[in-house]
């Protein structure tokens with residue numbers, strides 16, 4: 001099946017196979033969609049692209065210009081900037097430069113700013129897509145925390161906190177996560193190298209959709225320590241376990 005690159009046919013053949021789209025339907029270019037922001041309530045209004053990093057200037061689409069106390073219309077007092085780390089674009093650490101309006105109600109004398117919780121959790125440094133990207137990199141792609149941190153352009157602790165927080169929220173909030181699971185993947189990661197030895201976390205993945213050919217693997221649990229602590233899962237007869245340690 002291999003043909004030379006001179007006539008371009010080899011590239012075309014591989015692309016079609018990789019994209020798995022025989023006849024794609026094209027729409028107009030959309031930077032919000034390309035940057036995975038179209039479903040998160042913000043729009044890109046500017047870009048600063050260098051060889052080492054990308055900064056996207058964004059605005060929150062929801063105005064929020066009515067007083068939270070009396071309901072009256074407020075006026076814009078000023079704007080402020082909040083920087084949030086986003087999913088790397090083109091191998092470069094990418095930051096969202098969120099320009100936020102600050103409003104003031106003259107009747108109530110209160111001031112507030114546009115809500116950013118559609119794109120970033122309160123107090124978090126990573127956007128929701130970036131936190132999910134980091135979690136997926138560690139859990140399913142087996143990338144180290146240090147490498148994830150370097151790709152995002154953040155500290156090791158920032159990346160580590162984001163992965164743990166996102167993993168806990170996705171897992172603990174779903175008490176039925178083991179329903180329908182037939183094939184488990186158990187994977188040990190060295191979470192951190194220390195002078196006193198390595199710390200491990202064991203990641204448990206639902207491989208049932210992969211085995212059935214209907215979808216990607218699904219994160220089920222992250223347990224501190226090595227996989228020998230997972231006897232309660234091993235003893236369950238209705239699971240087939242794929243060890244990847």
Ligand SMILES: [Zn+2]
Pocket residue numbers: 067068069070071072105106107108109
């Ligand atoms: Zn008011």
